[in-house]
Amino acid sequence: MTETVITAWDAYSPLGHGAQAHLAGLRAAAGHPAPPRPRIDGFEVREVLGRTGTRAMDRAAGLAVATTRRLLGRVGTPEAPFGDYLPDEIGLVLGVNDGIKSVSDFVRDSWTRDKPYDVDPSHIPRTLMNYAAGQCAIWHGIKGPNATICGSHATGLLALNYARRLQHNGHAKATVWGAVDEYSDDRAAVESARSGHDGCSCAEGCVMFLLESAGAVAEGRSPLAAVIAVEFGVWFDPSGIRAALVRCLRRALERSGGDPSAVYAVSPSARGGPFGAAEHAAVAEVFADVPMLTATAEAVGNTGAVSTAFQIVELLTHPGAADRIGVATTVDAEGRVGCALFRIC
Amino acid sequence: MLPDHRLRKRVVVSGLGVVSSIGTGVAEFTEALRQGRSGVRPITAFDVKGFAHTNACELPSFVPQRWITRLDPDDLGRATQLSIASTRLALQDAGLETEWVRQRRVMIAVGTTYGESGELDRIVQGQIESGTAEVDRLAAAKASSSRLSIDVARELELTDAEAVTIPTACAAGNYAIGYGFDAVAAGEVDLALCGGVDALLRMTFVTFYRLGTIAPQVCQPFDRDRKGILTGEGGAMLVLEDLDSALSRGAHIYAEVLGYGLACDASHPVAPDEDSVARCMSRAHANAGVTADQVDYISAHGTGTRANDITEAAAIRRVFADSRPPVSSLKSMLGHAMGAASAVAAAGCALALEHGFIPPTINHHETDPKIDLDCVPNTARLADLRVVQNNSLAFAGNDAVLILGRYEGDS
Numbered sequence: 001m002t003e004t005v006i007t008a009w010d011a012y013s014p015l016g017h018g019a020q021a022h023l024a025g026l027r028a029a030a031g032h033p034a035p036p037r038p039r040i041d042g043f044e045v046r047e048v049l050g051r052t053g054t055r056a057m058d059r060a061a062g063l064a065v066a067t068t069r070r071l072l073g074r075v076g077t078p079e080a081p082f083g084d085y086l087p088d089e090i091g092l093v094l095g096v097n098d099g100i101k102s103v104s105d106f107v108r109d110s111w112t113r114d115k116p117y118d119v120d121p122s123h124i125p126r127t128l129m130n131y132a133a134g135q136c137a138i139w140h141g142i143k144g145p146n147a148t149i150c151g152s153h154a155t156g157l158l159a160l161n162y163a164r165r166l167q168h169n170g171h172a173k174a175t176v177w178g179a180v181d182e183y184s185d186d187r188a189a190v191e192s193a194r195s196g197h198d199g200c201s202c203a204e205g206c207v208m209f210l211l212e213s214a215g216a217v218a219e220g221r222s223p224l225a226a227v228i229a230v231e232f233g234v235w236f237d238p239s240g241i242r243a244a245l246v247r248c249l250r251r252a253l254e255r256s257g258g259d260p261s262a263v264y265a266v267s268p269s270a271r272g273g274p275f276g277a278a279e280h281a282a283v284a285e286v287f288a289d290v291p292m293l294t295a296t297a298e299a300v301g302n303t304g305a306v307s308t309a310f311q312i313v314e315l316l317t318h319p320g321a322a323d324r325i326g327v328a329t330t331v332d333a334e335g336r337v338g339c340a341l342f343r344i345c
Numbered sequence: 346m347l348p349d350h351r352l353r354k355r356v357v358v359s360g361l362g363v364v365s366s367i368g369t370g371v372a373e374f375t376e377a378l379r380q381g382r383s384g385v386r387p388i389t390a391f392d393v394k395g396f397a398h399t400n401a402c403e404l405p406s407f408v409p410q411r412w413i414t415r416l417d418p419d420d421l422g423r424a425t426q427l428s429i430a431s432t433r434l435a436l437q438d439a440g441l442e443t444e445w446v447r448q449r450r451v452m453i454a455v456g457t458t459y460g461e462s463g464e465l466d467r468i469v470q471g472q473i474e475s476g477t478a479e480v481d482r483l484a485a486a487k488a489s490s491s492r493l494s495i496d497v498a499r500e501l502e503l504t505d506a507e508a509v510t511i512p513t514a515c516a517a518g519n520y521a522i523g524y525g526f527d528a529v530a531a532g533e534v535d536l537a538l539c540g541g542v543d544a545l546l547r548m549t550f551v552t553f554y555r556l557g558t559i560a561p562q563v564c565q566p567f568d569r570d571r572k573g574i575l576t577g578e579g580g581a582m583l584v585l586e587d588l589d590s591a592l593s594r595g596a597h598i599y600a601e602v603l604g605y606g607l608a609c610d611a612s613h614p615v616a617p618d619e620d621s622v623a624r625c626m627s628r629a630h631a632n633a634g635v636t637a638d639q640v641d642y643i644s645a646h647g648t649g650t651r652a653n654d655i656t657e658a659a660a661i662r663r664v665f666a667d668s669r670p671p672v673s674s675l676k677s678m679l680g681h682a683m684g685a686a687s688a689v690a691a692a693g694c695a696l697a698l699e700h701g702f703i704p705p706t707i708n709h710h711e712t713d714p715k716i717d718l719d720c721v722p723n724t725a726r727l728a729d730l731r732v733v734q735n736n737s738l739a740f741a742g743n744d745a746v747l748i749l750g751r752y753e754g755d756s
Contacts, residue, residue, distance in 0.1 A: 088608065088624065096512070098490050100465060103548070107466045110551050111473050116395045117554040124552050125614040125740060128458065129490065129512035134741025137611040143621070146609035146743055147520060150460075150510040152491040158509045162524065169353075169527040170632065171607055189478065190468065193485035232507040234498040244504065251505070335495045336508060 003214040004164050005223035005345065009178075009313060010070035012063050013205040014040050014300050017048075018070055023317060029299035036301030038203040039183045053139075056122040058102045059182035061132035063206035064094055065139045068176060071208045072140055075221070081141065082174075084218050088143040091172030094133040095149045095159035095179030097305040100187040102126040132180060144172045152332035153269055154232065155179050156207075156308030157340050161230040163211050173216060178208035181304035191302075195333070201301035207309035224316050225326070225342040229256035232338040235331075238274055245282035245329060245337040252327075253286075258341050263287050264324040267311035269331055270297035279331045287327070293318060308338075315342055353530040357752055359596040360439025360584030361692045362431040362540075365685075366402040366577055367678050371438055375696050377678070378704040379725045384679050385563055385575060391547040396554060398561040402577030402680030403545050416500050422461040422487040423544035423578075425496050427685070431580035432497045432538050439584040439596060441536075443501050449535040451506040452528045453494045455582075456517025456541035457684035458739075460490025460510065463546040493542060507534070515646075515681070516737035517541045518581065518688025519745035523605035525585045535590060541688035542580035549576050549683065556615075558650050564681075565708040566647035566674035567654050567720045574648045577680030581688035583695070588752075599695040603732065603748040604633030610742035617653055617738050622660035629734065629746035638668040640748075641730045642703050644690045646738045647674025648681055657736065658716040671728070673706040673721040687737035691747055694733045698751045703728050 010018060014037040015025025045062030046054045054062065076083045082090050106127045109119045125131050130148040137146045145166055151158040156179040163177035183204035191202050217223060233248035235241045253260055266287060268279045283290065296303070296310040303310055308330050315326035321344040329339045363369065366384025367377035376382075384402035393399040409418035412430035421429070432453075436446065464487040471481050494508035507528075513520045518541030525537025543549075553559050558573040565571040591598055606628030610621030630637060646657055661672060675690045682689060693704055702725050709722035735747040 087611070091607075092609070098460065098462065098465070098488065100488075103462050103465045104469050107469045107548055107551075108473070110548070111470055116547075117551050119551060119555050121555055124556065127462070127548070127552070128514050128740055129460065130514050130739070130741040130743055131614065133513075134609070134614055134743065137609045137742060138614070141611050143609055143611045143624075145607035146513075146611075146741070147607070148512050148741075148743075150491045150512050151494070151508065152489065155491070158507070161507070162509070165524065165527045165531065165533075166607075168531055171527075171628075189480045190465075190485045190488060193480035193482045194489075196482070234495070234504050234506050234508065236499055236502060247504070332491075332495075334489065334492055335499050 003226045004167060005212055005214045005226050006209050007212050007217055007221050007223055008071060008074045008210040009207060010067055011207040011313060012040055012043060012067050014038060014203055026295050026299060030295055036201050036203060038301055040204060056126060058099060058126045060099060060180045061126065061135040063182065064132040064136050064180045067206040067208045068136045068140055071176060071210060075210055085174050087141050089173040090142050091145040091166045091175040092133055092136050092142045093147045093149060093159050093163040093175055093177035094136065095155035095305050096129055096132060097150060097155060097181060099129060100190050101184035104186045142176065151336060152334050153307050154330045154332050154336040154338040155305040157230055157330060157338045160340060164227055167213060175211040176208055177211055178206065179306040179309045180206040181306045203301040203303045205303050205306045205310065207306055207313055223345040225344050228258055228343050229341040232336060234335050235337060241275060241278035241331055242282045245279060245331060246285050248337050249286045249339050252339050252341050256341055258325055260287055262325045263290055263327055264321045265291045265293050265315065265318055266327045266329060267293040267314045268329045269307055270294040275331050279329060283329060354532055355588040356526050356529045356585050356602045357588050357591050358583050358599040358602060358695050359586055359591045360435040361599060361695060362435030362438060362582045363689060363692050364427055364431050365579040365679055365689055366404055370434055378693055378696065379702060381705040381707045381723060381725060382678060383707060384577065390545045398559050400562060401545055401575050404578055413500060416496060421496060422464050424457060424461055424542050425492050427542040427544060427580035428455050428493045429497055429500050431540060431542060431582040435538065435582040435584050446501065446536060447503055451503050452525055452534045452537040453497045453506055453508040454511055454521040454524045454539040455493040456511045456513060456521035456688060457490060457493055458514045458517060458543050459546055459549055459683060460493055460512055461488050462548055463544055464488035466548050513743045514739035514741060515683055516687055516739035516743045516745040517684035518686060518691060519605065519735060519737045519747045522583055522688065522691055522747055523745060526602045526605060529585050529587055535586065537585040538582055539585060540582035541684040543578055543683035543685045545576060545578035560649060563708045564649040564677050566649040566677050566706055567712055567716045568709050569711045569713045571649045573650050575680035577682035579682045579685045579689055581685060581692045583691065598752045600698045600749040601752045603635060603750045605629050605745065605747045606632050608744050612742060615740050617656040618742065619656050619660045621742060622657060622738060622744055623663045625744035625746050626664045629748050633748035635732055635748060637665050639732045640670050640734050642670050642697060642733045643672040644694050644735045645672050645674045646736045647676050649676060655715055658718055661718060669718060671703055671719045671721045673704055675704055677707040687735060691735050694735050694749050698730050698733055698749060701727060701729055
């Protein structure tokens with residue numbers, strides 16, 4: 001079976017608009033501890049995407065559309081927007097969590113106006129969790145499979161696995177996949193109430209990747225990393241997180257034939273608190289004293305659905321990793337653990 | 346782009362768990378489909394003050410404690426409760442002990458439209474009533490649609506599980522079943538527990554009411570006088586495993602999953618598109634290795650709105666030309682259970698194959714001449730079915746079509 005490879009990525013983050021700005025922001029933040037920056041300064045949907053078709057677009061959809069536009073700018077030309085691929089050969093897989101603000105705004109109108117159904121119909125589409133993925137397809141003409149994936153902090157890895165399987169079973173030749181989360185006061189309030197801590201550090205961002213079959217990568221583009229394993233597991237009690245992640249990592253190594261000594265770095269979800277401690281302990285148990293890449297989480301905070309996607313970016317851009325294995329791990333508050341192994345090209 | 350079928354394991358449906366407004370469990374649900382039972386009743390799930398039409402296909406009774414034993418049902422939103430209940434029913438139906446399942450690699454894929462958005466409605470209602478910005482902590486914990494899938498694993502204590510929620514709106518059930526199929530066919534998991542759920546929410550009702558698509562009384566897909574949808578609720582989870590696994594444990598096999606297709610119209614956030622629906626059906630046929638003339642029955646998306654039914658019927662006529670099979674809509678009986686709809690319909694398709702009948706389109710007086718299809722009006726029909734097709738269309742242009750086949754042994 002031909003390898004599945006990541007060949008391009010782009011991002012919007014609180015550190016910058018676009019891949020280069022994001023990386024420059026990461027370098028600038030290194031070694032300068034500062035309070036996390038939750039919001040992407042200067043990102044207003046209607047300024048970035050224009051005033052047509054954006055009146056009722058929420059921030060998450062705006063970020064996903066804008067990031068996908070940047071990514072496709074690396075892949076195609078105005079005449080052939082997807083390079084050698086046709087519009088219905090490309091899939092789009094977007095990881096999201098609940099659109100807390102769009103739903104809250106909608107029901108708030110319903111509760112406070114004269115009639116319960118006195119809501120703005122243009123606000124209806126964005127209350128659906130698949131709205132952002134649909135907007136990406138509409139804006140960019142992506143006519144292949146269009147999927148939305150949700151799984152708390154593991155969302156990015158679940159989306160990657162979905163994209164990988166789409167290609168393996170012949171539903172798409174290549175996939176634009178990634179994840180998005182928006183900052184809103186409504187989300188911050190709900191996440192604070194959920195965690196029991198005031199002042200949730202939730203942050204926003206979007207990362208989109210291009211996934212291709214190694215044999216189909218066009219000239220001018222080269223693989224950044226091969227996806228060699230994606231695995232998940234479940235914990236039932238916080239005291240079991242470490243063991244669950246250790247099992248998950250060992251399964252990933254076993255099923256991929258990956259050599260633990262080839263691992264150059266692990267990028268964990270770095271959530272802090274007992275979850276973060278358990279995650280670090282599991283990584284240390286399996287890989288001993290491997291470097292941990294945590295710069296994005298430290299500089300930006302909790303990017304929710306998009307956190308694992310930012311972790312993958314750290315792995316892909318780490319210097320001197322060619323032919324070695326990078327590992328992204330995640331632990332969510334609901335019971336998931338997950339990991340992905342990449343052989344850096 | 347065709348998959349190499351030789352590399353694919355054969356995948357079968359070996360368990361069905363259905364919680365619906367016309368019956369819970371395989372026996373009740375099958376009988377309801379045969380009889381063409383209606384799930385319509387006045388809404389009790391929320392206050393309907395201010396609305397002129399107030400019917401829906403609500404579950405007549407749902408006692409989560411019957412199914413949820415390890416987790417506390419009070420800690421779970423209704424969609425999550427439905428997800429666990431449907432899965433428990435499916436495992437029971439498949440004759441699987443949870444201890445056996447725990448030793449296997451499992452995918453849990455749950456499709457949904459609104460997930461736990463109802464809890465966000467509860468939070469906002471609380472804020473308005475109290476005049477504060479206070480967030481109800483229990484509702485905040487429940488208001489996570491990703492719990493629809495992971496809480497199934499936690500309830501069943503499955504450790505080697507990939508738990509994913511697939512919120513692709515009204516096509517989500519088919520998406521989840523297709524995804525389970527891919528994972529089992531590739532040999533990456535031993536068992537897929539997949540389907541879809543949605544609870545009857547005030548927010549859903551407000552949405553479709555505002556769009557002017559709520560029918561006053563009943564849902565009449567393909568009828569000349571159809572007046573729109575009725576919202577509904579429920580859940581269906583399917584147990585998928587590879588054929589060898591099912592045979593070796595002597596499992597009952599309802600049907601074989603032959604394949605599925607996905608396509609996106611990339612044109613409009615809410616209106617369906619004929620080209621895209623047709624393309625999606627053709628992709629499903631190619632993925633399943635069947636031709637249109639082999640399809641014996643189509644379970645339509647068939648919402649009962651003017652736009653959906655016209656568009657879907659035109660796409661069917663285009664793809665099937667002179668070999669149009671009978672087409673019926675289970676939504677005439679079940680209303681539109683959103684993310685659960687195509688999963689419940691997939692369960693219905695498996696039962697249709699097993700028992701050799703076509704579920705009817707009820708409430709049908711006169712077929713809209715623009716539809717021009719055999720809608721199997723009002724009465725179930727005996728039929729020798731080999732290949733059936735389950736359509737689903739969704740907002741955001743997410744179309745998904747699933748193809749099931751009768752399992753006929755090793756012939």
